Amino acid sequence: MSVGKSVRLFLADGTPGGLLTAEIMNWTGHVVAAPRSDLAALLKRPETSRTGIYILLGDDPDSLGGQLAYIGEGDDVSARLYQHARSEDQRGKDFWDRAIVLTSKDTNLTKAHARYLESRFITLAVQARRARLTNGTNPPPIALPEADVSDMEYFVEQAKIVLPVLGVNIFRAPTTAPAVANPETVVRRSESPVFEMTLRKFGITARAREVDGEFTVLEGSGARLTWTGAESHSYTSLRSKLEQDGTLVSSSDGSSMRFARNHVFASPSAAAAIVAGRSANGRKEWVIEGQRTTYGEWETEGIDAAMTQGA
Incomplete structure (x- = not known):
């Protein structure tokens, strides 16, 4: 705790x-x-x-x-x-x-x-x-x-x-997520479950957690081989930097990309866009591993009860 x-x-x-x-x-x-x-x-x-x-x-x-x-x-x-x-x-x-x-x-x-x-x-x-x-x-x-x-x-x-x-984040390293033995296990609200994003057509799966309020895609996660969205999109530059930086590397069979290390994104949608190779709504695309609960639904859990209790 x-x-x-x-x-x-x-x-x-x-x-x-x-x-x-x-x-x-x-x-x-x-x-x-x-x-x-x-x-x-x-x-x-x-x-x-x-x-x-x-x-x-x-x-x-x-x-x-x-x-x-x-x-x-x-x-x-x-x-x-x-x-x-x-x-x-x-x-x-x-x-x-x-x-x-x-x-x-x-x-x-x-x-x-x-x-x-x-x-x-x-x-x-x-x-x-x-x-x-x-x-x-x-x-x-x-x-x-x-x-x-x-x-x-x-x-x-x-x-x-x-x-x-003070806004100085240069020492904040993405934390490695602990293994989740049972996806159905209840997780304390102070901890994030593991989220999953799947592109079934391409056989790609990515995993992520929210760590200290930051959305972190985990090492080993997959991503589309290339960016297929609009070239003028703001995430094209981010995608290029991730490839140049060595965060995104080619998979062993060359059919996709994978995350060589944990990486923190500014938002779930930014993470989803890099994984999908196009713009994406991360609050809907990311779901709790083993469940159908979206990130957006998880994020707002307990709000109604809190309002009722406060009233």
């Missing part, structure tokens, strides 16, 4: 697009984020003069995730941010438009801790495949005492909770 978390956000200048801080109750970590236009205000914050991790984010229209990212560490994060704010010809970085800084409220993070966290966050970002990293290297985790490793892993887990609240 999942446990609730209290995330405290503070809009430092009173605007949702400006500098903000984030904390989780009983976590010593502290997050501060700001657009590049507010870098001067960010550098004045006491947190940025501490040892910590920073993430630089920018747009990348040509990549599957649509983002560029750089992950770094420093004894004085503000000095590193100041350096990256320079132009490319001055050994700075031009791509980023937002910075996120992770430090500790008790100032107990050391240089060794920061280097360990940097390596872990880079590894997580590579595994999640939601952003193209501009880091030249991926340093291995530095050796730490067992107790310190435990503390840093807890730091990472809490950061993975608070960062998506």
Whole structure:
């Protein structure tokens, strides 16, 4: 059973697009984020003069995730941010438009801790495949005492909770679905059943789950060999990126495509369109495995009872 978390956000200048801080109750970590236009205000914050991790984010229209990212560490994060704010010809970085800084409220993070966290966050970002990293290297985790490793892993887990609240999803990897022994088994509402989409004419079946509110098509799922819908459709570009990225690969007999890894889609309809090779209504096309309940019907289960109970 999942446990609730209290995330405290503070809009430092009173605007949702400006500098903000984030904390989780009983976590010593502290997050501060700001657009590049507010870098001067960010550098004045006491947190940025501490040892910590920073993430630089920018747009990348040509990549599957649509983002560029750089992950770094420093004894004085503000000095590193100041350096990256320079132009490319001055050994700075031009791509980023937002910075996120992770430090500790008790100032107990050391240089060794920061280097360990940097390596872990880079590894997580590579595994999640939601952003193209501009880091030249991926340093291995530095050796730490067992107790310190435990503390840093807890730091990472809490950061993975608070960062998506700020719209930073580059560490969210699609979760592998557990095996379902009996499709008729009742599933807790906090968990998603396995959904299935079948193209009987082509012998293609795809499976998916909703994980943390995101629709995830599972590794091994099938898809049409080519896109047959309108060439001007917005999903044609997505389909091409999935093929170029290696997420969609040819099946062993060459008659269809298959998902080489789990992949998160923006909606069930986007997932259905990629599987079908044409536009499709995912709320109707995806059904609970072994049942006839559609995703749309599952999504709205309990609404009538909730309204009656509320009344």
